[in-house]
Amino acid sequence: MRPTDHTLRGALDALATGETTSVKLTEAHLDAIARLNPRLNAFITVTAEKALEAARASDARRAAGRAGPLEGVPLAIKDLFCTEGVRTTAGSRILDGFVPPYESTVSGNLLRDGAVFLGKVNLDEFAMGSSNTTSAFGPVENPWSRANDPGTRLVPGGSSGGSAAAVAARLALGATATDTGGSIRQPAALCGIAGIKPTYGRCSRFGIVAFASSLDQAGPVARTVEDCAILLRSMAGFDPKDATSAEMPVPDFAAACARPVKGLRIGVPREYRLDGMPPEIEALWRQGLDWLRDQGAETVDISLPHTKYALPTYYIVAPAEASSNLARYDGVRFGQRVAEPGSDLRDLYERTRAAGFGQEVRRRIMIGTYVLSAGYYDAYYLKAQKVRALIRRDFEQAWGKVDAIVTPATPSAAFGMDERQDDPVTMYLNDVFTVTANLAGLPGLAVPAGLDAQGLPLGLQVVGRPFDEETVFGVGAAIERAANFTALPGIRA
Template sequence: MTDLTQLGVKDIRDGVRAGDFTAREVAESFNAAVAAAASLNAFIVTTPDHALAAADKVDAARAAGGQLGAMAGVPIGMKDLFATNGVQTTAASHILEGFTPRYESTVSQKLWDAGAGMLGKLNLDQFAMGSSNETSYFGNVSSPWRKSGSNQPMSPGGSSGGSSSAVAARIAPAATGTDTGGSIRQPAAFTGICGIKPTYGRCSRWGIVAFASSLDQAGPMARSVEDCAIMLGAMAGFDPKDSTSLQMDVPDWEAALNADLRGKKVGIPREYRMEGTDQAILDSWEQGKAWLKDAGAEIVDVSLPHTKYALPAYYIVAPAEASSNLARYDGVRYGLRDLPDGSGLQDMYAATRAAGFGDEVKRRILIGTYVLSAGFYDAYYTQAQKVRALVARDFERAFQECDVIFAPTTPTASFPLGSMNEDPLTMYLNDVFAVPASLAGLPAMSVPATINADGLPLGLQLIGRPFDEQGVLNAGLAIQQRAGFTAKPEKWW
C-alpha cells in the first residue's frame, strides 16, 4: 500500500470514499508521523485519540452507506489559536498555558462536521505576533527544509510556522492558519506549500484568539491548490456569532477550479519591485508571468501608489488593536495568575502580564498603547486608518484594469533561525508584499514556484477582488500546473 502520509486532502478523501483504505489507517499513519517528528516542534499538544475517534466515525458512516463530508477521513493540524473544546488552547503564550476551553471555535467545528479529525494543536508565534516562529513560549519551530549542504535550522515563517512545517514535512496533509498581515502566505512560501487568506469575513473569527480584529482571518494551508479549495469550502460560511462575518453563500470552489485564464488580465504592480528583494525571487516572478501568459492570461502593468505606506500603517493599526484585545489577560478570569505576597489588584495585573507575555507581544502592546494614547491618537492611529483606506482604494482602481494581481509572496527565501532577532524592523519587512492585501481585506494566496540556489522553496502570490477566491484559486492552479513543483524537504527529523 502507498505511504498514506504522502497523500493530500483530495486523495485521502477520495480514497476513503472509494474504500481504497480506511480513515482509521490514515489517522494511524499520520499519528505515527507526528510522534516521530518531535524535533520539528510543530505541535504544542498532540491529540491522537481525537484523530482516531473522527476516523472511526467516518468509517462507520461509510459502512452504513451514509453521506460523507468534504473532509471525511482527513486528519489535520489545528493552529493553537483556535479554541478546541476540552483541549488546551494557548496562542503559544505562557499567559494562557493550561487554559482549556469549554467551547469550540466556529471554524474548527465546521471542519469536524465535515469529517476532519485533529492530530493536535500547532505551534505558532505568540499571539500570532511574529514572522519566524521564534516568539512562542513553547520554543522555536524548525522548518523541515535545510539549505543545501547545511544543518542550520531554518525558519518555517510565521506566525503559522507550526502549520507550514507540519504540512511541508508530511506529518499533516493540511492545517489551519490565520493571516493578519501575511501569517498564512509567508510561511507557505517559506516551506513550499499553498496557503490562502480568504476575503475578510469569509471565515468566522468566533473562538479564535484575537490579535487585530479588523485584520485577522482564518484560512487553509495544504500541499496543493485543490486541497486548499476543498478545505476552505469546509471552513467558510456565515456565523451570527461574528459581527464581521459575511452573510454570503459559500461557492463550490473545488468544482469550479479552472486553470484556463483566457480572457483574464493579470496585473503586475510596479511598486512591488522593491529594493532588497532577492534576485531569485524576481527571477521566479518573471517565470510566473510566463506561466500565466501560457495559461492564456494577458499581463498588464498596474499601480498601487500607496504600497510603501502599507507596512508602517499596518504596524500602527495591528498593535493598536492588539493592545485593546490583550487587555483581557489580567490574571482574574483564566490563564496565568501571578500574585506577589501582600500585593493588590494592580500589582497582580502587572506581575501576571510581565511573566505571561513574551518580549514581542510586550513590544506590540507598548506600541499600540502609545498610538492610542491621548495626544497621539490622531497623529498616528487616525492617520494609519486613512492610509489603510488609500491602500484599499489603490486596489479598487487596479482591479478596474485587471482580474487578479500577481506578485512575490516574500522578499527573500527562508532564513536561519536566530539570524534576524537583533533587528525587529528587518523582521517586519518580511511582510512587505503580504500586508497590503490584508489591510484591504482581499483574498490572497501563495503558491510554490521554484527552488533557489540554496535548495529552498520560493512562493508567488495572487491577490483577488473582494469575494473572488475563485479567481485567485484558478490563477494559482495555472501556476501550480506549469511550475510542476514536486520538491520536498529531505528527511532529517
C-alpha cells in the same frame, strides 16, 4: 503509496474507494508526529486518543453511507483556535491551563464535515511574528534545509509556522491557519506548500484568539491549491456569532481550480519591484507571469501608489488593536495568575502580564498603547487609518483594469533561526508583499513555484477582488500546473 504521501484530494479518493481507512491514515500521521515532532516542534498538543476515536467513528459513518465532505481526513489545528475540551495556548504562557468549553466556528465546521483532529500546532505568541520563534513553547523548525549548509536550522515563517511545517513534513494532510499581515502566505511559501488568506469576513473569527480584529482572517494551508480550496469550502460561511462575518454563499472553490485563465488580465504592480530585491525573486516573478501568458492570460502593468506606506500603516494599526485585545489577560478570569500574598489588583496585573507575555508581545502592546494615547492618537493611529483607506482605494481602482494581481510571496527564502532575529524592523520587512491584502481585506494565495540556489522553496502570491476567491484559485492552479513543483523537504514522514 504511503498513507502520509497522499494529498488531501488523494486521501479523500482513497477513502471513497476503500483503498484506505481513516484509522490507517490517522495512525500513520500520529506515528510520523511521534518520530519527527521532537525535532520540528510543530505540535504543542497531540490528541492521539481523541483522533483515533474520531477516526473510528468516521469509518463507521462512511460505511453507513453518511460520509461528509472531509470524512476521515487527519488535520492539524493552529493553537489559536479554541477547541472544546482541548487546551488552547495561543503560543503563550499567559493562557496556561486554559481549556475552552466551546469550539471555534471554523474548527466546528471542519468537525461537522468529518475531519479528524490530530492536535494543536505551534505558532508565534498570539500570532505576533513572521518566523515562529516567539512561541513560549519554543521555535518550530522548517523541514527544508540549505543544500550547502544542512546543519543550519531554518525558520518555517510565521505566525502559522507550526501549521506549515506540519503539512510540509507530512505530519498532517492540511491545517488551519490565520493571517493578520501574511501569516498564512509567508509560512506556506517558505515551506513549499499552498495557503490562502480569504477575503475578510469569509471565515468566522468566533473562537479564534484575537490579535488585530480588523485584520485577522482564518484560512487553510495544504499541499496543493486544490487541497486549500477543499478545506476553505468547509471552513467558510456566515456565522451570526461574528458581527464581521459576511452573509454570502460559499462557492465550490475546488471546481474553480479547473478554470482556464485565458482572457484574464493579470496585474503587475510596479511598486512591488523593491530596491535590493534578490534576483531569484525577480526571475521567479517574471517566470510566473510568462506561465500565465502562455496559458492565454494578459499581463497589465498597474500602480498601487500607496504600497510604500503599507508596512508602517500595518505596524500602527495591528499593535493598536492588539493592545486593546490583550487587555483581557489580567490573571483574574482565566489563564495564568501571578500574585504575592496581600498584593493589590494592580500588582496582580503587572506580575501576571510580565510573567505571561513574551518580549515580542510586550513590544507590540507598548507600541499600540503609545499610538492610541491621547497625545498621539491623531498623529499616528488616525493617520494610519486614512492611509489604509487610500491603500484600499488603490486596489479598487486597479480592479477596473485587471482580474487578479500576481506578486512575489516573500522577499527571500527561509532564513536561519539565528539570522535577522536581533532587529525587529528587519523581521517586520518579511511581510512587505503580504500586508496590503490584509489592510484592504482582499483574498491572497501563496503557491510554491520554484527553488532558490540553495534548494529552498520560493512562492508566488495571487491577490483577487473581494469575495472572488474563485478567480484566485483559478490563477493559482494555473501557476501550480506550470511550475510542476515536486521538490520535497529533507525532513518528512
